[in-house]
Amino acid sequence: MADEIAQNSLDGIDLLAPLSPDERAAVARQCRWRRYAPQEQIIDRQSQNRDVYLVIKGSVRIVIYSLSGKELTLDDLGAGYYFGELAAIDGHPRSASVMALVETQVAVLPAEVFMRLVTTHEGMMHMLLKRLASMVRTSTDRIIDLSTLGANNRVHAELLRQARVAGIGDDGSAVLSPIPVHGDIASRVSTTRETVARVLNDLARQRLVRRDRDALVILDVEKLEEIVESVRGE
Amino acid sequence: MADEIAQNSLDGIDLLAPLSPDERAAVARQCRWRRYAPQEQIIDRQSQNRDVYLVIKGSVRIVIYSLSGKELTLDDLGAGYYFGELAAIDGHPRSASVMALVETQVAVLPAEVFMRLVTTHEGMMHMLLKRLASMVRTSTDRIIDLSTLGANNRVHAELLRQARVAGIGDDGSAVLSPIPVHGDIASRVSTTRETVARVLNDLARQRLVRRDRDALVILDVEKLEEIVESVRGE
Structure with a gap:
């Protein structure tokens, strides 16, 4: 039972660090908890759901498959990170697919809960803004490398x-x-x-x-x- | 005089639409106002200032120059848009250079004022988040095109x-x-x-x-x- 409680805790998620333990526990109760096997798909590109995924255990790959079957890795994320925030923010279809690299547990946070959290906690908002800025900078570097190297x-x-x-x-x-x-x-x-x-x-x-x-x-x-x-x- | 006041107004900046006219006028008084000639550089990549630039008149190009002199255009922005928000958010050096395409007037907003505005006005925060999400999506599309086409x-x-x-x-x-x-x-x-x-x-x-x-x-x-x-x- 203690193990079960520990496993369903969000204490390791960086984005939620500005919350009190009680607030984090309340968020945990609003999540759906899911396990994925290695290579199993978590998000399908172009799908319409807007949930945000918190990586509790394991690691995932953000990836795009081209028509010719070419695989483009955008990022790998381990425990403590989150993904799926773009669709939660703008409501558009997913920009990439996500698959589990190893046995992975995620907590699935509804988009409305995610958006309410970041807009009511300035610390979380700053972390989200920095994460998005970092994604833009990393992408720009890759565009430069692809264009010039x-x-x-x-x-x-x-x-x-x-x-x-x-x-x-x-x-x-x-x-x-x-x-x-x-x-x-x-x-x-x-x-x-x-x-x-x-x-x-x-x-x-x-x-x-x-x-x-x-x-x-x-x-x-x-x-x-x-x-x-x-x-x-x- | 009337013309001078109209020119120093921020009423055309989309991001500031959630503010009242009085609030916008207060922001305008915290800006430095600058004019640039066509081809003139507004932001030098790798520079350390963190200001956010609001395009009042004209248009600008977000651009990167490679060692070999190759020019990579990331985006063109017209009146009503803003740029320079990444450094304001994360404090890192500029990710790209910006130059005026035509005779351009900008209002330069200190980073602290920009961050205070977006964190105290939920409408502005949503617009900023959507703009950053859009930048990530556009960059991802370009990475896909560069990698597969x-x-x-x-x-x-x-x-x-x-x-x-x-x-x-x-x-x-x-x-x-x-x-x-x-x-x-x-x-x-x-x-x-x-x-x-x-x-x-x-x-x-x-x-x-x-x-x-x-x-x-x-x-x-x-x-x-x-x-x-x-x-x-x-």
């Missing part, structure tokens, strides 16, 4: 992004573990798995990356930065 | 977008006037002027567009839609 350099830029997220050690290296899946990188930078494999082989030959049993080690993050920035012009 | 089809898609904005007549045609500048289309879909010229020549040969003295006529918008949708998969 070749596929090879987009793979370099994505490896650099992942190295920064993983953290850079005193020796200037970064450890990506588990080893990034080629298809995932391809989907994030709009290229093919084959191009990702080729770029990684080239980087290995230049001693810039090394593939260990369960990690990809970026041996010289600074050098990778130079390669990316010399093309991006930052 | 060739340059030719991106030009088709941009012509289709402009035809819809211009309005489609009973005979299924749309009149784009003045004639779109090749470089402007190229900048919006991340291609070259030469590609735009070639695509327009191809469409003219297929009798899908006709160039008049001061307008580009899309003769069969439905046919153009079919071309775009067969590739996009909508």
